[in-house]
Amino acid sequence: TQLxxxxxxxxxxxxGENLTVYCNSSSVFSSLQxxxxxxxxxxxxxxTVVTGGEVKKLKRLTxxxxxxxxxxxxxxxxxxxxDTGLYLCAGEVPGGSYIPTxxxxxxxxxxx
Amino acid sequence: KAGVTQTPRYLIKTRxxxxxxxxxxxxxxxxxxWYQQTPGQGLQFLFEYFSETQRNKGNFPGRFSGRQFSNSxxxxxxxxxxxxxxxxxxxxxxLEDRTSTDTQYFGPGTRLxxx
Numbered sequence: 001t002q003l004x005x006x007x008x009x010x011x012x013x014x015x016g017e018n019l020t021v022y023c024n025s026s027s028v029f030s031s032l033q034x035x036x037x038x039x040x041x042x043x044x045x046x047x048t049v050v051t052g053g054e055v056k057k058l059k060r061l062t063x064x065x066x067x068x069x070x071x072x073x074x075x076x077x078x079x080x081x082x083d084t085g086l087y088l089c090a091g092e093v094p095g096g097s098y099i100p101t102x103x104x105x106x107x108x109x110x111x112x
Numbered sequence: 113k114a115g116v117t118q119t120p121r122y123l124i125k126t127r128x129x130x131x132x133x134x135x136x137x138x139x140x141x142x143x144x145x146w147y148q149q150t151p152g153q154g155l156q157f158l159f160e161y162f163s164e165t166q167r168n169k170g171n172f173p174g175r176f177s178g179r180q181f182s183n184s185x186x187x188x189x190x191x192x193x194x195x196x197x198x199x200x201x202x203x204x205x206x207l208e209d210r211t212s213t214d215t216q217y218f219g220p221g222t223r224l225x226x227x
């Protein structure tokens with residue numbers, strides 16, 4: 001059983017569309033991170049959210065951490081082909097040494 | 113500043129063989145973590161090294177091992193390879209102990225294929 005469930009698994013959209021991807025869990029996380037991974041490369045950290053209800057913006061990307069710190073969402077406005085990639089969420093379960101748990105990711109393709 | 117480098121980038125081995133992968137962290141980074149990425153299981157934490165000591169370990173069998181040298185470079189070894197070990201092995205470095213607020217920088221990975 002995956003601790004972090006990401007949805008949708010795949011997303012194929014046209015340039016200019018908006019989209020939201022989700023990261024859900026039954027566990028509470030101390031913090032949650034979003035990464036983007038492009039083919040042939042390792043993941044690159046986009047943002048870390050720590051406080052329940054927190055909203056962070058990174059240009060056209062908006063990240064939200066759920067009030068109960070069990071879920072998060074990533075919203076992209078006016079997607080561009082450069083947004084294409086695998087979006088991964090990763091969480092830290094409170095109380096122990098940091099062993100990050102990753103979701104399987106959402107594979108996004110933005111067509112020009 | 114150079115990023116995290118991993119060698120080799122691609123590797124093909126047969127079942128039963130062993131393999132050693134290498135990771136050079138960003139200069140000044142003392143923590144190195146290793147991950148296995150597969151389509152079925154996603155990205156899974158293998159272990160983390162800090163100052164030549166294994167600080168954290170994921171849920172992998174003992175065939176997976178690693179070490180870190182005094183210059184923070186790290187190697188991981190997989191013995192008695194199985195078909196299921198085929199994966200992208202990623203290394204990530206960070207400045208200090210791995211914490212949620214300490215940014216990890218990933219290398220491009222080593223693609224291991226076991227035949």
